[in-house]
Amino acid sequence: MPLRLYNSLTRRLDELRPLVPNKVTMYHCGPTVYSSPHIGNFRSFLFADVLRRFIEDQGYQVIQVMNVTDVGHLTNDDLETGEDKMEAASKKTGRTAWDIAKQYENEFHECQRLLHVRLPHHMPRATDFIAQMGVIIDDLLQKGVAYQVDNGDVYFEISKFPQYGKLSGKVIDELEDGARVAVNDKKKDPRDFALWKTDDKHQMQWDAPFRGGLRGFPGWHIECSAMSAHYLGHQIDVHTGGEDNMFPHHECEIAQTEAHTHRQFVSIWMHARHLLVDNKKMSKSLGNFFTVEDVLKKGYSGLELRFALVRGHYRQQLNFTLKGLDEARAAIARVQQCRQRLVRIETGAERKGEADLTAATAAANAKFTATMQEDLNVSEALAVVFDFVGECNRAQPTLASCALALQFFARIEDVLGCFGATPQADATGDAPAELQAMLQKRQDAKKQKDWATADAMRDEIQKAGWKIVDTATGPRLEKA
RNA sequence: GGUCCCGUAGCCAAGUGGUUAGGCAACGGAUUGCAAAUCCGUCUACGGCGGUUCGAUUCCGCCCGGGACCUCCA
Numbered sequence: 001m002p003l004r005l006y007n008s009l010t011r012r013l014d015e016l017r018p019l020v021p022n023k024v025t026m027y028h029c030g031p032t033v034y035s036s037p038h039i040g041n042f043r044s045f046l047f048a049d050v051l052r053r054f055i056e057d058q059g060y061q062v063i064q065v066m067n068v069t070d071v072g073h074l075t076n077d078d079l080e081t082g083e084d085k086m087e088a089a090s091k092k093t094g095r096t097a098w099d100i101a102k103q104y105e106n107e108f109h110e111c112q113r114l115l116h117v118r119l120p121h122h123m124p125r126a127t128d129f130i131a132q133m134g135v136i137i138d139d140l141l142q143k144g145v146a147y148q149v150d151n152g153d154v155y156f157e158i159s160k161f162p163q164y165g166k167l168s169g170k171v172i173d174e175l176e177d178g179a180r181v182a183v184n185d186k187k188k189d190p191r192d193f194a195l196w197k198t199d200d201k202h203q204m205q206w207d208a209p210f211r212g213g214l215r216g217f218p219g220w221h222i223e224c225s226a227m228s229a230h231y232l233g234h235q236i237d238v239h240t241g242g243e244d245n246m247f248p249h250h251e252c253e254i255a256q257t258e259a260h261t262h263r264q265f266v267s268i269w270m271h272a273r274h275l276l277v278d279n280k281k282m283s284k285s286l287g288n289f290f291t292v293e294d295v296l297k298k299g300y301s302g303l304e305l306r307f308a309l310v311r312g313h314y315r316q317q318l319n320f321t322l323k324g325l326d327e328a329r330a331a332i333a334r335v336q337q338c339r340q341r342l343v344r345i346e347t348g349a350e351r352k353g354e355a356d357l358t359a360a361t362a363a364a365n366a367k368f369t370a371t372m373q374e375d376l377n378v379s380e381a382l383a384v385v386f387d388f389v390g391e392c393n394r395a396q397p398t399l400a401s402c403a404l405a406l407q408f409f410a411r412i413e414d415v416l417g418c419f420g421a422t423p424q425a426d427a428t429g430d431a432p433a434e435l436q437a438m439l440q441k442r443q444d445a446k447k448q449k450d451w452a453t454a455d456a457m458r459d460e461i462q463k464a465g466w467k468i469v470d471t472a473t474g475p476r477l478e479k480a
Numbered sequence: 481g482g483u484c485c486c487g488u489a490g491c492c493a494a495g496u497g498g499u500u501a502g503g504c505a506a507c508g509g510a511u512u513g514c515a516a517a518u519c520c521g522u523c524u525a526c527g528g529c530g531g532u533u534c535g536a537u538u539c540c541g542c543c544c545g546g547g548a549c550c551u552c553c554a
Contacts, residue, residue: 029554030554031554032553032554037554038553038554039554040553040554041553041554042554043554044554045554047554073552074552085552168483168549168550169483169484169549170482170483170549170550241554242553242554243548243549243554244548244549244552244553244554245553245554246549247549247550248550271554272554273485273547273548273554274547274548274553274554275554276546276547279546279547280546280547281547281548282553289553308492311492311493311503312492312493312494313493313494315485316485316486316493316494317485317486317546317547317548318492318493319491319492319493321491321492323491323492323504323505324491324492324504326504326505327491327492327503327504327505328503328504329504330503330504330505331502331503331504333517334503334504337517337518338518341517341518371494377494377495378494379493379494379495379501379502379503380494380495380501380502382493382494382502382503383493383494383495383501383502383503384501384502385502386501386502386503387501387502390519393518393519394518394519394520446513449513451513451514454513454514455513455514455515458514458515458516462516467516467517468515468516469516469517470512470515470516470517471517478517480516
């Protein structure tokens with residue numbers, strides 16, 4: 001069974017057919033590092049992460065590149081008033097753009113770690129690829145697809161690339177009727193976009209990396225073309241981003257890259273739907289957004305946030321709520337309880353049985369694969385996992401079955417990464433000695449039928465962040 | 481104004497022309513000194529109105545409601 005993915009370009013499910021057999025190249029539009037990463041950002045990045053993990057699960061070797069935009073992302077791409085986001089943040093805070101970029105890039109990496117993201121193989125910064133951008137700009141100028149105006153700005157000329165609009169379905173006339181107005185009369189067409197801009201006041205400036213240019217800074221779109229070409233070559237298999245990237249960003253990437261190489265840039269374009277918060281659009285301009293840090297400060301773990309952001313289908317709007325995080329916590333616990341019991345049986349801490357889970361495990365694996373192969377249907381894949389949890393809990397499995405089932409869970413974890421590592425059979429030994437003493441005291445009290453003392457001990461242990469689990473073979477302590 | 485997506489039980493969220501997700505919460509039962517965890521059971525839905533069909537939540541049309549892009553945003 002092939003892996004089929006929804007391709008924004010063809011508007012249907014396309015089979016993943018890597019240009020080089022068994023190797024998949026992926027490029028992801030990463031963060032613009034001008035503010036703290038928010039949960040909406042990570043909805044997209046976690047989607048990319050799960051995609052990568054599943055493709056690897058399917059036996060491919062993946063090479064993943066995610067850019068860090070630290071220059072050139074204009075607040076208003078085509079208008080004269082457009083301002084670089086880094087510069088805008090700098091103005092607001094009084095710090096340098098370089099300083100800001102560094103801070104938020106670090107924050108981004110920290111969030112990746114907290115949300116258990118498998119790091120892309122390369123995470124290049126735009127500012128480190130000025131020269132490579134220059135090569136493309138130079139070529140586009142030579143080919144007459146781009147033009148330079150008096151002040152030194154270089155624009156890509158839309159009319160020279162008739163396929164412009166093929167990804168987003170935007171048609172020229174429609175755009176001209178829209179809210180966007182041409183106020184930059186230097187441009188031949190209002191939709192021509194900047195490859196290079198000049199501005200004396202801009203903090204980040206470079207001598208033009210192309211012939212006949214003036215000192216300035218690159219436009220936003222060109223970085224992705226340059227960096228994907230540098231690491232992955234002129235043609236790549238999969239390119240992802242948030243749905244807002246589709247236009248104009250990805251449209252522009254296609255135009256400049258394909259005008260440059262005369263080859264199809266990307267086989268499969270994928271876009272994650274935006275997140276809603278309490279059923280409302282989440283955006284900076286509305287101010288109703290949570291940063292990753294906000295959520296973690298409320299006491300939720302990265303795993304819980306990851307689960308909450310990953311559980312819905314990526315092409316569906318996902319409604320984020322704090323209640324959803326509580327649900328995530330409970331759901332994760334359900335899986336972990338199940339895994340822990342299997343470990344306990346395996347290690348002899350709990351009685352094994354006669355139930356053979358071989359067939360059930362094979363079926364779960366097959367269903368999980370099939371459902372993920374169909375455009376990464378995580379929701380349905382989770383249903384498979386939870387069905388299997390029920391089967392395990394109901395059974396008294398053999399040692400061999402425990403091992404098989406645990407392998408299944410390890411695979412799920414490898415792909416989804418939202419449940420955590422295989423639990424320990426018994427964490428009692430890791431608990432502080434005083435808690436272990438309390439546990440013993442509770443046992444003694446129970447023998448005496450001194451329920452008051454027994455319950456008091458349990459409450460104390462709970463207050464310390466642990467809980468008692470009573471079993472047929474005696475009580476044990478677990479982290480709550 | 482143009483293009484497009486969605487509306488599923490208390491909440492979240494898949495899917496399908498006729499069997500029927502899953503999670504959370506709630507309730508009843510088993511277990512337990514009481515709990516926790518686990519198991520069993522209950523709650524059974526597809527925005528509204530038409531149409532196509534033997535049969536529609538699933539296809540078509542209209543309406544209502546929410547959202548996306550075209551403008552900063554993943």
